[in-house]
Amino acid sequence: MGARTEFLFLSEPDCIDAGVLDVARCVDVCEEVFGLLAQGDYLMGGPNHNSHGMGVVFPASSPFPNMPVAGPDRRFVAMPGYLGGRFDVCGNKWYGSNHANTEKGLPRSVLTLMLNDKETGEPLCLMSANLLSSARTGAVPAVAARHLASATARSVAVLGCGPINQACLKAIASQLPNLESVIFYDIFEAAAEKLADWARRTLGVEAIIESDLQTALADAEVVTVAASRVKPLVIQNDWLAPDATVLISGPISGDDAFWLDNRIVLDHVALHEAYVEEAVASPDKQAAYNGVIGGPLYRLIDDGKLPALKDFTDLGTLLQSPAAHGAVDGQRTVFVACGMSVFDLGWGYETYKTALAKGIGTSLALWDAPYAE
Known part of the structure; x- marks a missing residue:
């Protein structure tokens, strides 16, 4: 019998309650991440361990009627990484971007961040990441x-x-x-x-x-x-x-x-x-x-x-x-x-730990036990 796997879900309001907009704290955490970069205690995608991410770039035209085609700021990007130090966590920022989103009342980019256990790969937290990404970018x-x-x-x-x-x-x-x-x-x-x-x-x-x-x-x-x-x-x-x-x-x-x-x-x-x-x-x-x-x-x-x-x-x-x-x-x-992406991991981990300490968010089960025939 395998173990139950649970993870935390943080909506955008949850992230706000957990301090994602705390500018001073975010600056301090990002400075901490710079220190880990200097030490080399991090990994990002690609064989060089420094790739910004893997993107889906849409073609100018397609014979398939449902396939998206190129447009301003239109893409999907996965940005995986590992951040060491006290964070010691893996994760991936995933976003889709389309300038036409604004016509629908949406942000140009819609982002999520998943944090994972570095050993097992189990999800730790899935969170809304638009505010998180904005905070660390600033x-x-x-x-x-x-x-x-x-x-x-x-x-x-x-x-x-x-x-x-x-x-x-x-x-x-x-x-x-x-x-x-x-x-x-x-x-x-x-x-x-x-x-x-x-x-x-x-x-x-x-x-x-x-x-x-x-x-x-x-x-x-x-x-x-x-x-x-x-x-x-x-x-x-x-x-x-x-x-x-x-x-x-x-x-x-x-x-x-x-x-x-x-x-x-x-x-x-x-x-x-x-x-x-x-x-x-x-x-x-x-x-x-x-x-x-x-x-x-x-x-x-x-x-x-x-x-x-x-x-x-x-x-x-x-x-x-x-x-x-x-x-x-x-x-x-x-x-x-x-x-x-390691800056997203650092600020995301900080937000996640604060949410845990304050009882913020929704616990979800991936499984009670992994399915087996």
Whole structure:
């Protein structure tokens, strides 16, 4: 007779009750995950252990009437991983994305996270993951802001005013105690107005909407980038303040000086090496570069204008050397984050343990005993 297997189900309201929106705690947990990345105590998908995930990309056309075809932001992606340290858990973030969802009153992406026992593979928790993913997406650049930006920074420029940058701004603001003003830039003025109104009410800051990108950047001490791919976001390095900290969580096209003349800090070097490895193996390397945030950087490396990725600094390694923290007077810093499933595992595990401690969620049975003839 086999053993009964139960797991916890956490709806979105359950996750909220379990603290998934606790920004300060999420930033702390993500910093802890960066430490595990630096130690190498993690695994992600693929033979290189650093693949961002396995995606289903739909064809432009199909002879099968029910098969989905390509559309804006339309895909399914599985992002498996293992996270060590006190987490010591396996899991998978699974999401489907379709820009047309918004016409149905749904988020563009619908996400779930499954945590599993590392030994048996049994499910531990299935949870709603839209808020979880948003929280950790914002917390990653916030960890960078904590350690790379000026502690006295008073101004932030927000480039792209959608849900991702809202999460980023919320977390980054938690690390800037002197924040006074936020400048909002978006190709859609209504999006900028909506986020600016939220910032006034929630963060208590002066919120300025700016339609000219150069003007938006001129005096910003911290810049958070999470723009969509609808229109390329193109900036020139000399538009930035001399000691600006630029936190990149979405696509951006800078001039060569943006990448060549500034201090570049990556989220995790091995992740970017995996992106390049997968691009080289793809039918069109340049097209693969176009699909990832680090693409402009990889091209300059290929052209011999920058050193190999292995010679770059990443945030986890930097956190092991406290002397290297902080802003550098007169020098800009650019932090590049591409997203890693281990951050979802870390924040998901923290949410799960809190839910267990507070009796939140619904216990479900996979089986009372595995079926056997």
